Amino acid sequence: MKTSLTLALAGLMTATALTGAAMADDIVLGASVQLTGTNANTGRYYRDAYQLTVDKINAAGGVKVGDKTYTLKLNMLDNQSDVNLSVRQYVQLVSADKVNFLLGPFASNFALSDSSVAEKYQIPMVQGGGASTQIFSRGYKYVFGTLPPADDYFASTIEMMGKLTPAPKTVALVSADDSFDVSVAKGTRKHLTDAGLKVAVDETYREGASDFSSILTQVKAANVDAILWTGHETEALNFIRQMKGLNVNPAGLSAFTVGVPTADFRKALGADANYAFGMTSWLPDASLKDRWFGDAAQFAAEYKAKFGYDPDYHAASGAADVETFVEAIEKAGTLDPAKVRDAIAGISFDSLYAKVKYGENGQIVLPQVVVQIQDGNMVPVYSTDFMTKPMYPVPAWDKR
Amino acid sequence: MKRLILPLAVLVALALAVLPMVGSDTMVQFGINALLLATLAQSWNILGGFGGYVSFGNSVFYGLGTYGTAIAMTNYNLPFGVGLVIGVILAMTGAALVGLPILRLRGPYFAIATLGLNGAMMAIFSNLPIAGSNIGLVLPLARNDAMFYELALGLLVVCTLTVLWISRSRYGMGLIAIREDEDAAGVMGVNATLWKVSALVLASIFTAVAGGIHAYWSTFVDPASAFDSTLNVRMVIMCVFGGPGTVFGPVIGSFVLSAVYEVLAAQISTAAALLFGFVIVLAVVFMPRGLADVVKGGRAISWRYFIRNIRENRL
Amino acid sequence: MVLAQILLNGILLGGLYGLMALGMALVWGVLNIVNLSHGALIMLGGYTVYYLFTLAGIDPFVALPIAMVVMFAAGFALQWGLLNLVVRSKMLNTLLITFGLDVVLTFAAQLVFTADFRTINPSYAGANFPVLGLTVPVVRLAAFCVAVALAAGVWFLLNRMPLGRAIRATAQNLTAARLYGVNPRKLYAITFGIGAALAGAAGGLYGMISNLTPYMGASLTAKSFVIAIIGGLANPFNVILGGIFVGIAESLTALYIGPTYTDVISFGLLVVVLVVRPKRAVRAA
Amino acid sequence: MSEPLLTIEHLNAGYGAVPVLFDLSLTVNPGEIVTLVGSNGAGKTTLLRALSRLIPAQGTLRFNGEDLLPLAPEGAFTRGLVQVPEGRHLFPRMTVEENLAMGAHLRRDKGVARTLERVYSLFPKMKERRKQLAGNMSGGEQQMCAMGRALMADPKLLMIDEMSLGLAPVIVDDLLAILTDIRAQGIPVLLVEQDVFAAFSVADRAYVMETGRVVREGLVKDLANDPAVVDAYLGAAH
Amino acid sequence: MTAAPQSAPRTVIETRGLTKRFQGLVSVNNVTFQIAEGETLGVIGPNGAGKTTLVNMISGTLTPSEGQVVFEGQVINDVPAFRRAHLGIARTFQVMKPFHGMTVLENVAVGALFGRGAERSMAAAKEKAREWLEFTGLGRRIDANAEALGGPDRKRLEFAKALSMQPRLLLLDEVMAGLNPVEVDEVVDLIKKIRGQGMALLVIEHVVKAIRSLSDRVMVLHHGEKIADGDPTRVLEDPRVIEAYLGKRRT
DSSP states (O other): OHHHHHHHHHHHHHHHHTSOOOOTTEEEEEEEEOSSSTTHHHHHHHHHHHHHHHHHHHHTTOEEETTEEEEEEEEEEEOTTOHHHHHHHHHIIIIISOOSEEEOOSSHHHHHHHHHHHHHHTOOEEESSOOOHHHHSSOOSSEEEOSOOGGGTTHHHHHHHHHSSSOOOEEEEEEESSHHHHHHHHHHHHHHHHTTOEEEEEEEEOTTOOOOHHHHHHHHHHTOSEEEEESOHHHHHHHHHHHHHTTOOOSSEEEESSSTTSHHHHHHHGGGGTTOEEEESOOOOTTSEETTTEEHHHHHHHHHHHHSSOOOHHHHHHHHHHHHHHHHHHHHTSOOHHHHHHHHHTOOEEOSSOEEOBOTTSBBOOOOEEEEEETTEEEEEESSSBSSOOOOSOOOGGGO | OHHHHHHHHHHHHHHHHTHHHHSOHHHHHHHHHHHHHHHHHHHHIIIIIISOOOOSOHHHHHHHHHHHHHHHHHHSOOOHHHHHHHHHHHHHHHHHHHHHHHTTSOTHHHHHHHHHHHHHHHHHHTTOGGGTTTTOEEOOOOOOHHHHHHHHHHHHHHHHHHHHHHHHSHHHHHHHHHHHOHHHHHHTTOOHHHHHHHHHHHHHHHHHHHHHHHHHHHOEEOHHHHTOHHHHHHHHHHHHHHOTTSSSHHHHHHHHHHHHHHHHHHHSGGGHHHHHHHHHHHHHHHOTTHHHHHHHTGGGOOHHHHHHHHHHHOO | OHHHHHHHHHHHHHHHHHHHHHHHHHHHHHHOOOOTTHHHHHHHHHHHHHHHHHTTOOOHHHHHHHHHHHHHHHHHHHHHHTGGGTTTSOHHHHHHHHHHHHHHHHHHHHHHHOSOOBOOOOTTTTOEEEETTEEEEHHHHHHHHHHHHHHHHHHHHHHHSHHHHHHHHHHHOHHHHHHTTOOHHHHHHHHHHHHHHHHHHHHHHHHHHSOBOTTTHHHHHHHHHHHHHHHOSSOHHHHHHHHHHHHHHHHHHHHHTOGGGHHHHHHHHHHHHHHHOTTTTTOOO | OOOOSEEEEEEEEEETTEEEEEEEEEEEOTTOEEEEEOOTTSSHHHHHHHHTTSSOEEEEEEETTEEOTTOOHHHHHHTTEEEEOTTOOOOTTSBHHHHHHHHTTTOOSTTHHHHHHHHHHHOHHHHHTTTSBGGGSOHHHHHHHHHHHHHHTOOSEEEEESTTTTOOHHHHHHHHHHHHHHHHTTOOEEEEESOHHHHHHHOSEEEEEETTEEEEEEEHHHHTTOHHHHHHHHOTTO | OOOOOOSOOOEEEEEEEEEEEETTEEEEEEEEEEEETTOEEEEEOOTTSSHHHHHHHHHTSSOOSEEEEEETTEEOTTSOHHHHHHHTEEEOOSSOOOOTTSBHHHHHHHHHHHSTTOOOSHHHHHHHHHHHHHHTTOGGGTTSBGGGOOHHHHHHHHHHHHHTTOOSEEEEESTTTTOOHHHHHHHHHHHHHHHTTOOEEEEEOSOHHHHHHHOSEEEEEETTEEEEEEOHHHHHHOHHHHHHHHOOOOO
């Protein structure tokens, strides 16, 4: 009895003793990211981008506040893809580890919960992992997002569809039922109606589903011109493989919110990835100039060299989160959370990711570039106008 | 030894009560979680430990408490207290309704039915617009962790007192009799159906309140976290690790495991879950009757105790 | 036509579901262990086939039997070295230990294989052919056939071979089986090994149809569980039929009620089957 | 006289802390049918369990010139000490043939088919019913199946626990006749019975047990009219 | 020597044509008997005669296929077991079923808490339990764990558990099995003591010697049927009974 109580208390003590305080000349950025668990696959973009950017900034001399120079430090924990654990870890970061500012986790549902901690403790959080409008509709003051609003993900795709010949007339909209994808679907419905397109099939599936044969059969029967799909990467993978298996092939196009820009996705699907449309809020383009990396292309090269895989918009967005803090701190000339928060709200700078400027609700607005996989490569095809000629219409599976 | 337990427990409770005034925020944070988990393990103990019915459906009541509170607070702007009450009423009704048919099942079939119930419940709530479907609900923000801490502590104390009462009352004797031999208990006059269903309902109350507190504290609920069957497995593990059917075993078991987990998570982040898995496996092999049984043996415990446990259960 | 195609989808998928559940049902029926790490074994089987395919260039259908042998060995070792130590313990304890095992296997897999999702993607992965206006995906059809063939194999083993006879005898009356010289330790290990091998085959097929991640196990355990109960533990073909039943039920639910309701139906079915026919699952092999 | 097949001397045995058998001695010679009778709870089944090495025991246990005590259940079984357990313990959802096959589970010799023929000739009814599920047969048929299964193991001593239990007298007579046939094939039998006169009608020698002890032993013809036997069942007033 | 009935004693339990079939197998066939207040009925019969099934139907663990169980004038076929306990039917089990994880005292207290005239308070129930434990000679083991008891003490515990329910009818199922002669005598004494309490007793026993000395009447079951019922000495000399036990003499 007594021994076990002592044990429990000892455990409690250790749990708190382990977390040391920051050194005086450091600026500590705290983050709890999915390093393991179901979301780890995308979580690693944030892990790596945060680390790379912090190292890069330190190598360039750190952060100047007034006449003092600080070194950036990263305090990153693994939330194991567990929302509850991530909330606890953010509290630990804020209250015990006394980090100065917060970087975000991946995925909307995590950002949704975790940002509450930032708001509660009034420590600014800049996150590049959650795009759901839900995160930014709560009137929170301390939460900023570098992913564009989920509602508009398909806006550029739909715009492009109007300019294709023959232009698709009927559309199937398939979405997962989680926060991000419901936001996407809701916005997309509106965009589709505005563009005068007919939604012939509108199906929502359970997050994590692996079988899409029922939906695909209905899509096939409806004989739509285009499929707009939003969900998670693994689901996109299954969806495309099952499209082929069931010989579902809209003459127009099929477009996906996630997956297409990642190397993993292409690798997993092989030739079957071809012709798939996708989107990205970021391309490793030399035209995106950056104070530390030079430009986005150099960022991508360094990233690939260091981690062995290509960065995608998650990574760029994560890098922009770190840069946001540095710019804002230098502008505010202090580490005071409230002042830095105000500085973030009014910030505007060019980065490898985009021109960073947050809207009223704390979210950045960016157009999505439509991309397509052509012969195994991701090719940007449309932004405000065509960039490369899309391969269109899409040939049948057996004619590829 | 035996006489010391109660005063010691009171002391520990008092010490825990002042923690928010002296401890760090993380400590409080960890405390809220540990206390809520302990409450869950303790309320699982009522039917599982005393009645011998292994439920994997207590997370249903946790979810109902969570959603009762969340729906009341977000959709109807009701105060937290009212939300809790609504959550509890939902959970109790649920417990009474499902208790009757599924408590007729025995052994693994009861356990499996409750597991299925949890899965079905999660799927149902992810389709309920009033519950925010699968997206979930965002609750208003309360910057008062000390309050959540004291609430959680209070709940655990009340729950433990209830279990203490059960362990010494006619009611508890009936439950234990059912656990040991349901037929014999019936022949001796125990109305097994009434006892089992009421135990489930009783457990549902504390479970639901814990869910409600957690919902308001974390400000966000969704079906996956509200009807999390691994949460239920954790309740079972913590209760069984500590000693099912004892008054303090589940509390100690969950404190110890929470601390172990927290330390592991802080120390070796990625391998924490892996090691936690090993802890469970080893615990089942070496101390199948829980910490309480180990402690009961006092100083006499040696490696022989563990060997004997293996002897008893191996093929 | 849509309905016919959806029924076909359900049947083909259901066959694979049945195969997933088959190993679980066998272990449950004979050893009286509800193996919560079954999904993790499916996952390991999937990765085995994946690596045989990608690293050694072995065709996945050829790799399948190799993976089954590997998984058999793993299952045998697990039962012999660990689960036999607790097999007479309370049902709760066997549940807990297999849950712990599931955690260990899952996170070990994450450390070894990383969290990247993998697909087993041979050149014919998306092939299909038309029959009476329906589209039949080749890999799914093959998976279905493998599932039925393995069920037939299990049936043959159980009903026509001395080893299977001993397995059934042990399931029906452990005392009597011991009395006539059955060594239950070995037999339990073999049975668990067979269960793991079946899980391995299911994992390989699953990797060809869907994708592999270290975390895929949990939901597959739940699914196997539902099917094992609905199909009963006695006859391998019934387990496959149970899988087909669930596959069709899910497909129809997706069509008529909505794809977000499939879990309501499969878990609802589980509860209803248990409450209405509690004896259904009791009969073991 | 040569050494008995089975020698039990000063045997004590029980379950955990509860002793059941006290200082018990018994022998079975080759070619004999020996019966052990006594009322319920006298310890007959416990003795069989001790012989099959399922429970610990102290004293002397020798079978076919070998010490049984250090052996595991499998060891006793493979040395030819085969038991037909009380309540038959068949595999209910297996056919008669499969049940019989289980009896020869450990045998690797070529004689299995011959043994099966022998069993079928002893129990022609089993041959008729060989495709039937054992659980669906009548009590008498189940007992035949259980005995046949034991014979399939090629026993050196056949031990039968409560053969007549719950069976109609006509059927018991059939079974008794078969016991004689079995003995004629050279297999000695240790028959544990409650039905004294049934047992006495085929046995050579008998032991009478009461509360864990042997209270009478001797040739059946001597014991048949011994009032002690009736006393062991119905109390001293007889 | 039988106790001479004072006035006409009331019938406590009565069965009318009680029958139980298990999947076509008749376990108890058309058994009719009654036991009066203060009377002890011994039930004997070879293994598998249906004795325990009979007790199960009276205590409520089994439902009869046909016939009626009548307790104090009321047909109780559909009354669940726990309510029969409240009415005053108590039994012991052939395979003893002490509640593990409870002390001896608590085991007996369960009876006092849930039986006829149930105590609501633990203290009172434990007091009562203590009395019955003294009565059954188990006073010295009050705080032991139930599973720690040896054979004879377990029997005493079974008695105490049943008695603490204050039954009107007590069903004793083979309480002497596995006891040595000295212990059998102790149990016989105990039952004689219970007879003094005025309840109806049904005693199933194999030790016929004991039955003879205990019973007012003896009923013999064979293959589920009642083959004799009456004065112990006469019944035990009935050739049919002897044959049922020893088997028929073969030539």
